[in-house]
Amino acid sequence: MTPTRGYHHGDLRRALLDTAVEAISESGPAALSLRDLARRAGVSHAAPAHHFGDKAGLLTALAVQGFDLLAETLGQAGDDLLAAGVAYVDFAVRHRAHFEVMFRPELYRAQDPQVRAASDRAGNVLRDRVAGLPARDGGAGEPGRDALAAWSIVHGFATLWLAGALPPRVGDDPREAARYVISRLVE
């Protein structure tokens, strides 16, 4: 798979990001250790610093990757808001490590231009989907409020799901559960 032999690793930056995703999925972003990443990748403890500067730099790169992945996922989800909402929750569960970093700005440099750009891309896709929401009660909906309400409900459900705070009767299929809950808003 990855050669990893020789003085130069070859693709250390990517390897570190992949390993970080793995480690965060196991124990959360707080427990992430650069030295552990280095050990897993078979390099010295100072190697990560060369590519990312510091821990926040690595998590910044992970956040950019996450927002791009989210934009792509939402873009492929279909036109209507329900499908986009289900895709949002599904993204959070399938890419838990990315999701947990993305919305914890104290862990990385959220004002980094690359982060802002990627975050804007994802936000635009979400807003497009909200525009397809039918107006309620036959009247004109307020796009601002609809967007905030939609984002809040999917983000809240995803967060509670990841935290294990939801009661067992919700089941173990996040997509199905998300569809059930979101339909309360868009029905």
Add this chain to the structure above:
Amino acid sequence: MTPTRGYHHGDLRRALLDTAVEAISESGPAALSLRDLARRAGVSHAAPAHHFGDKAGLLTALAVQGFDLLAETLGQAGDDLLAAGVAYVDFAVRHRAHFEVMFRPELYRAQDPQVRAASDRAGNVLRDRVAGLPARDGGAGEPGRDALAAWSIVHGFATLWLAGALPPRVGDDPREAARYVISRLVE
């Protein structure tokens, strides 16, 4: 205020919890240092361990305190779901440190009996308020789905607010903004 003189602090447990809330409000739970707490309280670096065992023990106590405070806050908020939802968001903003710990179970012992009891108390109050939700479209609402949708939307809005992820046009008054968003669900 606090005497703190003599070999015995007098009320170290409470002092540590209060200082922890302060520290977490400043820099988040990940940056919390037991040794820093001890310094702020004017005791030795190993004193906290006597009261809480380890870091997770301190955060467990903080979570219990948080869930109790949430139950109390929701109980005082009034009968209808909108008022409870606004109170939920207001709690998250005013007691940010507690809220951030409560829904990050990897930081503490979430299966601790005291935590489960306090968490159940808060959940029961929330469920009571959902029962007061008028059925939609004149038909019968589904209490399970209504409760999940309500919890999701308030939790999601609160989380996004705390993360600083919401656009500036939402304003700077969390209660007003929360009422605006939640009304989309309960109108």
Add this chain to the structure above:
DNA sequence: CGAGCAATCTTGCCAGTGACAAGTTTCGAC
């Protein structure tokens, strides 16, 4: 082809942290 330069990675170090062990001081019950 090969010389030098920049990127990559290493070793070594320092301060700070959480956890544990063992000792010291004080409180309170009897």
Add this chain to the structure above:
DNA sequence: GTCGAAACTTGTCACTGGCAAGATTGCTCG
């Protein structure tokens, strides 16, 4: 007043992030 238990201290260890300085390698340009 004594004595046991609770509260707190000192000391230590392994680990972490970050920095500095050095070693190795790939790449570019003549």
